[in-house]
Amino acid sequence: MQKHLELSQVGISFPTPKGPFVALQNVNLSIAKGEIISLIGHSGCGKSTVLNIIAGLLKATEGGVILNHKEVNEPGPERAVVFQHHSLLPWLSVYENVALAVRQVFAGKMTKSQMQDWIEHNLALVQMSHARDKKPAEISGGMKQRVGIARALAMQPQVLLMDEPFGALDALTRAHLQDSVQQIQAELGNTVILITHDVDEAVLLSDRIVMMTNGPAATVGEVLQIDLPRPRDRLALADCPKYNHYRHQVLSFLYEKQRKVEPLPVASAKASQDKRLVKDEVRA
Amino acid sequence: MIIQLKNPMPSSAIASWQPKLRELLRQGSLTLAGLAIFVLCWAALAENLQTSLGQFPGPTAVAIQFKALVAEHQTEKSREELFYQRQQERLEKNPEAVSRPYSGRPTFFSQIQTSLQTVLSGFLLASLFAIPAGVLIGLSPLSYSAANPLIQLLKPISPLAWLPLITIVVSASYPADGLLSRSYLVSALTVALCSLWPTLINTIVGVSQVPADLQNVSKVLRLNWFRHVRAIVLPSAVPMIFTGLRLSLGIAWMVLIAAEMLAQNPGLGKFVWDEFQNGSSDSLARICVAVAVIGLIGLLLDRLMLSLQKAVSWDKSVQLR
Numbered sequence: 001m002q003k004h005l006e007l008s009q010v011g012i013s014f015p016t017p018k019g020p021f022v023a024l025q026n027v028n029l030s031i032a033k034g035e036i037i038s039l040i041g042h043s044g045c046g047k048s049t050v051l052n053i054i055a056g057l058l059k060a061t062e063g064g065v066i067l068n069h070k071e072v073n074e075p076g077p078e079r080a081v082v083f084q085h086h087s088l089l090p091w092l093s094v095y096e097n098v099a100l101a102v103r104q105v106f107a108g109k110m111t112k113s114q115m116q117d118w119i120e121h122n123l124a125l126v127q128m129s130h131a132r133d134k135k136p137a138e139i140s141g142g143m144k145q146r147v148g149i150a151r152a153l154a155m156q157p158q159v160l161l162m163d164e165p166f167g168a169l170d171a172l173t174r175a176h177l178q179d180s181v182q183q184i185q186a187e188l189g190n191t192v193i194l195i196t197h198d199v200d201e202a203v204l205l206s207d208r209i210v211m212m213t214n215g216p217a218a219t220v221g222e223v224l225q226i227d228l229p230r231p232r233d234r235l236a237l238a239d240c241p242k243y244n245h246y247r248h249q250v251l252s253f254l255y256e257k258q259r260k261v262e263p264l265p266v267a268s269a270k271a272s273q274d275k276r277l278v279k280d281e282v283r284a
Numbered sequence: 285m286i287i288q289l290k291n292p293m294p295s296s297a298i299a300s301w302q303p304k305l306r307e308l309l310r311q312g313s314l315t316l317a318g319l320a321i322f323v324l325c326w327a328a329l330a331e332n333l334q335t336s337l338g339q340f341p342g343p344t345a346v347a348i349q350f351k352a353l354v355a356e357h358q359t360e361k362s363r364e365e366l367f368y369q370r371q372q373e374r375l376e377k378n379p380e381a382v383s384r385p386y387s388g389r390p391t392f393f394s395q396i397q398t399s400l401q402t403v404l405s406g407f408l409l410a411s412l413f414a415i416p417a418g419v420l421i422g423l424s425p426l427s428y429s430a431a432n433p434l435i436q437l438l439k440p441i442s443p444l445a446w447l448p449l450i451t452i453v454v455s456a457s458y459p460a461d462g463l464l465s466r467s468y469l470v471s472a473l474t475v476a477l478c479s480l481w482p483t484l485i486n487t488i489v490g491v492s493q494v495p496a497d498l499q500n501v502s503k504v505l506r507l508n509w510f511r512h513v514r515a516i517v518l519p520s521a522v523p524m525i526f527t528g529l530r531l532s533l534g535i536a537w538m539v540l541i542a543a544e545m546l547a548q549n550p551g552l553g554k555f556v557w558d559e560f561q562n563g564s565s566d567s568l569a570r571i572c573v574a575v576a577v578i579g580l581i582g583l584l585l586d587r588l589m590l591s592l593q594k595a596v597s598w599d600k601s602v603q604l605r
Contacts, residue, residue, distance in 0.1 A: 055500075056503075057500055057503060074506075075503040076504065076506055077504060077506065079504070080504060081504050083497055087497035087498060089515075089516070090599065091520075091522075104505045104507060104511070105505070137599075137600060137601065155505075
């Protein structure tokens with residue numbers, strides 16, 4: 001495997017009045033160029049922390065991240081982030097939001113008209129050309145996320161970091177955007193690191209799924225290689241035994257090995273249901 | 285029903301503007317009703333209120349004095365025109381003659397103008413200081429910790445306490461025959477000193493509350509300090525800054541009247557003071573005219589700032605009023 005992005009012995013601890021709190025430790029990961037990796041795990045397991053360390057927004061207290069033989073120690077546009085809540089500047093139009101990134105990254109490397117073409121190109125890539133002059137408040141959540149992706153892609157990043165990019169969207173919009181991301185990645189060949197809660201999303205999009213153990217002191221639990229041919233079609237995969245096998249493996253990691261939520265006691269659940277029935281009868 | 289069937293289009297057009305019109309009429313009539321009740325109460329109270337300067341003026345007396353002030357202004361203006369006309373003729377006959385500016389008594393309306401100029405220059409001065417200072421303080425937690433106690437200490441100081449200090453400093457450092465009169469400077473500086481606090485505090489708050497997500501965007505893009513401030517911090521703080529500016533202008537106008545009274549700047553404050561000292565039977569009514577005008581201008585300034593605030597506010601979900 002060609003070494004592209006390398007996390008070695010990454011750990012982070014935060015000082016608290018009761019001594020340091022170890023959030024993350026011994027995270028080792030080697031990612032090849034053009035790979036799509038998802039990080040999956042329960043809430044609070046430090047997925048976002050890993051992503052923020054790669055982005056340079058957080059500094060690892062132990063170990064380090066190396067991208068193309070260079071240590072990562074500050075944020076930069078070669079590691080573009082698609083934020084969970086889109087993070088568009090609300091006072092700028094869709095076009096201006098992408099333009100801010102393009103002007104910053106390509107200042108001196110592109111002429112004005114080249115920049116314009118590049119902005120338009122990226123908006124077209126996420127199918128947002130029609131709303132170029134709208135403000136973020138005037139478009140839907142899915143559209144905002146598209147613009148966020150366009151802004152990140154417009155930086156021509158070596159690594160695209162996506163922090164639960166579709167978490168706040170409805171299922172249909174999410175499926176649509178997942179397809180878009182697959183398509184765009186096939187076209188551009190970016191390395192993508194994606195945080196998700198969604199098992200289907202992880203299996204559908206990833207080359208490898210990195211499953212994280214529960215915190216504190218979270219680390220990489222298992223890594224699952226997904227050998228499904230691309231392009232992947234969600235409909236065809238729904239009946240594919242291999243796909244379902246992968247799904248099962250992730251689910252069993254999350255809900256057996258790293259179970260976080262205690263199962264509801266069946267008896268008491270039934271009792272409360274009975275109570276509700278009684279109430280409904282009374283009302284009727 | 286029949287009309288609607290015959291002519292459906294206009295009725296739907298009517299339906300769209302009718303509620304708006306009704307709302308406007310309702311608001312207008314309520315405003316008028318409130319005003320009418322106030323005027324009636326005022327008239328009733330004034331009738332029963334005897335002062336050392338005669339009866340307290342009711343609405344009629346004040347209206348008469350307003351007319352008188354308008355008439356005085358017009359007389360003074362025509363005198364001024366005559367003066368310059370004569371001076372022009374004299375200069376044509378004899379180019380050596382000395383040209384002098386007209387030195388008539390300032391009228392009520394020229395005093396309004398002076399007041400507006402003074403308040404705006406004081407306000408402008410305050411804003412030019414408070415916005416940049418607020419940005420610098422708000423961006424650095426260290427300087428915030430250093431500045432905040434000082435701001436809290438200076439903010440509640442009354443204009444009347446500042447005024448003597450400013451008067452002494454101005455007369456010590458500014459020539460009496462300077463381009464701007466000392467009284468104007470003293471008033472404007474007092475206004476600036478007392479009105480800068482809301483702008484300063486709101487700018488600090490706005491600047492220090494830039495959402496973490498947007499700051500991360502700035503970090504990923506590696507914006508330098510100036511671009512970070514210009515592209516992220518300032519736009520994000522604009523609604524707060526304008527809230528501060530609007531509060532500041534309100535305070536500036538209030539402070540101005542007091543400052544002009546004591547500094548003898550020929551504005552509305554001086555007008556009120558002079559009428560008070562004059563003590564004629566018309567004085568109270570003339571002061572009432574000034575009071576009403578002060579209120580009206582304050583209201584207009586606030587509306588002006590509100591529309592400015594609405595124009596620059598990017599967050600259209602917030603209803604400004």
